[in-house]
Amino acid sequence: SLVAGCDVGSLTTKAVIMRNGRVAGALVIPSGPRPAESAAEAMERLCAEMNIAVGDIKCCVGTGYGRESIPFIDTAVSEISCHGKGARWLVPSARTVIDIGGQDCKVIRIDGEGNIVKFVTNDKCASGTGRFLDVMAKVMNIDASRLGTLGATSNAPVTFPSTCTVWAQADVIKHINARCPPEDICAGINTAMANRVSMLANALKVENDICMTGGVAKNEGVVNALSRILGRRIKRTRRADPQLTGALGAALFAGDRV
Amino acid sequence: SLVAGCDVGSLTTKAVIMRNGRVAGALVIPSGPRPAESAAEAMERLCAEMNIAVGDIKCCVGTGYGRESIPFIDTAVSEISCHGKGARWLVPSARTVIDIGGQDCKVIRIDGEGNIVKFVTNDKCASGTGRFLDVMAKVMNIDASRLGTLGATSNAPVTFPSTCTVWAQADVIKHINARCPPEDICAGINTAMANRVSMLANALKVENDICMTGGVAKNEGVVNALSRILGRRIKRTRRADPQLTGALGAALFAGDRV
Numbered sequence: 342s343l344v345a346g347c348d349v350g351s352l353t354t355k356a357v358i359m360r361n362g363r364v365a366g367a368l369v370i371p372s373g374p375r376p377a378e379s380a381a382e383a384m385e386r387l388c389a390e391m392n393i394a395v396g397d398i399k400c401c402v403g404t405g406y407g408r409e410s411i412p413f414i415d416t417a418v419s420e421i422s423c424h425g426k427g428a429r430w431l432v433p434s435a436r437t438v439i440d441i442g443g444q445d446c447k448v449i450r451i452d453g454e455g456n457i458v459k460f461v462t463n464d465k466c467a468s469g470t471g472r473f474l475d476v477m478a479k480v481m482n483i484d485a486s487r488l489g490t491l492g493a494t495s496n497a498p499v500t501f502p503s504t505c506t507v508w509a510q511a512d513v514i515k516h517i518n519a520r521c522p523p524e525d526i527c528a529g530i531n532t533a534m535a536n537r538v539s540m541l542a543n544a545l546k547v548e549n550d551i552c553m554t555g556g557v558a559k560n561e562g563v564v565n566a567l568s569r570i571l572g573r574r575i576k577r578t579r580r581a582d583p584q585l586t587g588a589l590g591a592a593l594f595a596g597d598r599v
Numbered sequence: 600s601l602v603a604g605c606d607v608g609s610l611t612t613k614a615v616i617m618r619n620g621r622v623a624g625a626l627v628i629p630s631g632p633r634p635a636e637s638a639a640e641a642m643e644r645l646c647a648e649m650n651i652a653v654g655d656i657k658c659c660v661g662t663g664y665g666r667e668s669i670p671f672i673d674t675a676v677s678e679i680s681c682h683g684k685g686a687r688w689l690v691p692s693a694r695t696v697i698d699i700g701g702q703d704c705k706v707i708r709i710d711g712e713g714n715i716v717k718f719v720t721n722d723k724c725a726s727g728t729g730r731f732l733d734v735m736a737k738v739m740n741i742d743a744s745r746l747g748t749l750g751a752t753s754n755a756p757v758t759f760p761s762t763c764t765v766w767a768q769a770d771v772i773k774h775i776n777a778r779c780p781p782e783d784i785c786a787g788i789n790t791a792m793a794n795r796v797s798m799l800a801n802a803l804k805v806e807n808d809i810c811m812t813g814g815v816a817k818n819e820g821v822v823n824a825l826s827r828i829l830g831r832r833i834k835r836t837r838r839a840d841p842q843l844t845g846a847l848g849a850a851l852f853a854g855d856r857v
């Protein structure tokens with residue numbers, strides 16, 4: 342039977358449809374100003390793509406900041422719970438989930454069943470969120486997705502005295518003007534990002550295994566730098582796009598209900 | 600006799616020359632990449648303007664981040680000490696000095712003689728520093744010096760959910776696009792700035808009287824908002840430009856030595 346999860350974030354809305362415990366379809370669209378409309382659009386487009394009727398979905402769980410205003414869902418579950426649930430499904434050995442989204446960063450400790458033990462979040466400071474990378478990529482005049490591969494070729498990464506997005510941006514401009522090789526600046530950006538995230542992670546006391554989710558998990562430069570700083574291996578998964586973890590967890594909760 | 604103080608900051612270099620305990624001349628120039636050169640330029644230009652010879656200055660004290668590299672000074676004194684000394688001279692009843700510069704913010708408690716009792720600084724986060732106002736003014740397409748007067752005419756200031764420079768900047772853009780009156784946005788910016796500074800001030804426990812120094816002390820919107828938030832009157836002075844307080848304190852230390 343079909344179940345769905347819908348995660349309305351401030352920047353993107355994600356929908357996942359599962360059939361008999363497997364991901365049958367998924368979709369990411371930009372969020373509009375009204376969460377209910379973004380959720381409806383995501384579900385309708387995904388159903389159309391998969392050639393199924395919205396009415397065929399037995400249960401739909403909503404999550405994300407706009408979850409309370411989605412009329413068609415059966416229930417709403419917090420983002421933290423959905424991320425824990427989704428991460429546990431992606432990496433069954435995961436006990437710590439580091440989720441970096443466009444506007445926040447969460448570090449979640451889960452038990453063997455994917456239940457939340459403890460968590461810390463940062464949604465106050467832009468550093469350590471996807472926005473930090475977006476700001477730096479814009480100054481570098483490249484796409485944020487290229488920061489990882491470009492930085493990987495550096496032998497002499499620059500260092501930033503401050504983790505603040507504003508001060509680091511000014512430093513990047515200085516390095517560009519001083520004709521510093523772009524790969525060295527990119528590597529420095531990834532390390533600065535990882536430093537800021539590790540501060541949050543260390544506030545919680547990390548346990549193995551670590552699983553990284555959210556859009557930034559696709560940036561191997563940040564993942565590698567974070568792994569080095571924490572002194573631990575970080576598991577990623579090919580089972581699903583790491584950006585979908587919240588929606589996936591919501592769909593898993595929907596599956597539990599039918 | 601003539602004594603001088605020179606304050607080399609990251610953005611501007613300030614020089615003050617005093618004659619028999621009074622300010623005889625002062626100057627602010629943008630800082631160059633080398634502190635020693637900025638200091639020399641400031642002193643030479645000020646002496647030329649005042650039509651005196653550099654050699655006529657009996658003692659010169661340096662302060663600011665570049666103070667250790669100025670060759671011609673007699674001694675270097677920390678910024679905090681110079682700000683305390685300068686503020687005490689400007690407002691003799693001052694026991695708390697709130698200094699907001701372009702890249703940092705300091706709250707200093709002084710005793711009746713201007714000696715430092717305790718201080719807290721923020722040079723890690725751009726919020727609560729002059730940069731916050733500069734970033735917002737740029738988005739508003741006005742000069743930062745106009746934020747105060749423009750905001751003063753508002754009846755319905757906007758509020759910002761986050762004090763982060765990056766998130767507040769995004770909010771300002773949203774308000775502009777939503778055709779919110781500029782004065783309401785400016786008033787909101789001044790209040791957000793004051794909120795961030797009050798967090799720092801409250802970490803120290805403020806004592807009366809409060810004196811505000813540094814370039815941002817010229818923004819009456821921030822001064823008024825801060826006064827409202829702290830529930831206390833803030834004294835400013837017409838005795839000298841508040842941006843000169845550090846250099847003034849340095850010159851006073853020079854006076855003590857002759």
Ligand code: SF4
Pocket residue numbers: 465466467468504505506507508723724725726762763764765766
């Ligand atoms: S440190 Fe920088 S990015 Fe973080 S809250 Fe302050 S201004 Fe924002």
